[in-house]
Amino acid sequence: MRSTVNSKSNQFNQGEAQEAARVFSLYNLPNGFIENPYPYYHALQTFDPVKRFADGSILITRYADLQSVYKQNEIFSSDKKLEFGRKFSNSSTYEHHTSSLVFNDPPIHTQTRNILKGALTPRAMTALEKGICELVDHLIDKLEASRQFDLVEDFASAIPINVVGNLLGIPVEERGPLREWSLAILGALEPDISAETLHKSNLAVDEFLEFLKRIVTQRSREALDPEIDLLSRLIRGEPNGQQLDEKTLLHNCIFLLNAGHETTTNLIANALVSLCEWQDQRERLISAPECIGTAINEFLRFESPNQLGNRMAVQDCEIGGAEICVGTPVTLCIGAANRDPAKFESPDILDISRTPNRHLAFGSGPHICLGNNLAHIEARIAIGRFVERLPNYGLCGVPQRTGRVRFRGFSYVPTYSHR
Numbered sequence: 354m355r356s357t358v359n360s361k362s363n364q365f366n367q368g369e370a371q372e373a374a375r376v377f378s379l380y381n382l383p384n385g386f387i388e389n390p391y392p393y394y395h396a397l398q399t400f401d402p403v404k405r406f407a408d409g410s411i412l413i414t415r416y417a418d419l420q421s422v423y424k425q426n427e428i429f430s431s432d433k434k435l436e437f438g439r440k441f442s443n444s445s446t447y448e449h450h451t452s453s454l455v456f457n458d459p460p461i462h463t464q465t466r467n468i469l470k471g472a473l474t475p476r477a478m479t480a481l482e483k484g485i486c487e488l489v490d491h492l493i494d495k496l497e498a499s500r501q502f503d504l505v506e507d508f509a510s511a512i513p514i515n516v517v518g519n520l521l522g523i524p525v526e527e528r529g530p531l532r533e534w535s536l537a538i539l540g541a542l543e544p545d546i547s548a549e550t551l552h553k554s555n556l557a558v559d560e561f562l563e564f565l566k567r568i569v570t571q572r573s574r575e576a577l578d579p580e581i582d583l584l585s586r587l588i589r590g591e592p593n594g595q596q597l598d599e600k601t602l603l604h605n606c607i608f609l610l611n612a613g614h615e616t617t618t619n620l621i622a623n624a625l626v627s628l629c630e631w632q633d634q635r636e637r638l639i640s641a642p643e644c645i646g647t648a649i650n651e652f653l654r655f656e657s658p659n660q661l662g663n664r665m666a667v668q669d670c671e672i673g674g675a676e677i678c679v680g681t682p683v684t685l686c687i688g689a690a691n692r693d694p695a696k697f698e699s700p701d702i703l704d705i706s707r708t709p710n711r712h713l714a715f716g717s718g719p720h721i722c723l724g725n726n727l728a729h730i731e732a733r734i735a736i737g738r739f740v741e742r743l744p745n746y747g748l749c750g751v752p753q754r755t756g757r758v759r760f761r762g763f764s765y766v767p768t769y770s771h772r
């Protein structure tokens with residue numbers, strides 16, 4: 354018997370699915386959606402794959418439609434100045450998000466991406482690996498000793514915050530507020546936000562900027578090896594003279610921490626919770642640890658940490674046969690595309706050796722995730738070491754979801770381990 358964490362038992366019948374697709378709204382989520390969005394995604398794929406909302410925006414759920422939008426970046430823009438202007442007014446949150454490369458088009462996107470890519474060197478990534486192994490082992494030592502723990506707080510979230518902290522060279526003793534800042538800033542990206550959420554995000558951006566300015570000033574005075582230290586490399590710029598101005602540098606460092614933090618935390622926790630439900634797959638992974646590479650891709654597909662992406666149509670066009678007018682905001686449902694039966698056989702089955710597995714968890718096209726190698730390294734070490742050292746772990750209470758629709762994960766997962 355499988356438990357209900359990701360329950361696949363409550364699929365809709367045809368009439369229910371039709372109705373679920375008809376009334377679905379991202380701004381007023383149905384009960385039970387956060388726990389298990391997949392029946393709704395399948396209903397939308399079947400009955401309303403290009404779903405139009407009252408505000409004129411659309412939600413797409415089919416793999417082929419997402420692929421086509423990702424490819425046509427001259428028609429589907431990532432520039433969010435208009436949309437975020439309406440949502441955030443003239444605030445610190447507006448300045449932050451509109452300065453991040455992910456919410457820009459060429460030429461700003463291309464210039465910033467080239468510089469960040471130059472700084473995320475294979476040497477810098479490899480240099481992190483040893484530290485990640487030590488960190489993971491140290492965390493598991495503590496879990497072993499305590500026997501009962503919160504998988505999110507005591508394990509999953511501690512890894513990416515320290516990895517990106519190391520990548521940017523942020524002193525260990527100063528990392529305390531990073532997670533809260535990051536969560537507050539990402540919270541403002543939810544489809545529907547309150548004035549309080551925006552206020553918290555603005556405060557977090559302001560405090561984070563002040564904090565980083567100090568670190569950047571110090572690093573400008575005492576640069577480290579730019580082949581390994583990302584921040585020194587970003588401050589120095591590329592050998593061809595390309596450099597980020599101060600504002601772009603600061604906001605994109607904040608973005609790196611945000612992009613690499615909650616997503617990777619969720620990947621690790623989602624995977625380990627899924628392996629409680631799919632005991633057969635846990636046993637396979639324990640007996641064949643060499644499957645860890647395909648397993649990570651399957652965890653990314655099965656419970657995609659980033660469920661939604663956004664674009665804006667800047668020309669009249671069509672998606673999946675539906676006519677789309679210029680100015681239409683398009684939400685790309687990555688979580689649904691990765692469960693599309695037209696692309697993946699038995700998509701609701703977790704299969705750690707699934708190949709091929711061309712999931713869209715990292716997006717696709719010119720904005721494809723720049724940190725995907727790093728996320729793979731972290732997840733491989735964290736999940737691989739966890740199941741090897743604590744093979745008999747289990748849940749000792751009901752895990753709590755974060756309640757967010759864009760970033761799929763848990764806020765609390767009570768867990769036990771015994772040898």
Ligand code: HEM
Nearest residue numbers: 454455612613616617620658714715716720722723724728
């Ligand atoms: C499981 C972990 C991760 C997931 C699921 C994830 C997912 C994504 C997705 C879907 C995008 C594309 C956004 C779009 O097309 O609009 C993206 C972009 C990006 N990600 Fe990740 N990410 C992860 C980890 C990381 C890490 C560890 C870093 C770096 C430390 C990172 C840095 C970036 C950057 C810089 C971009 C922007 C790329 C661009 O706009 O050109 N990500 N990520």
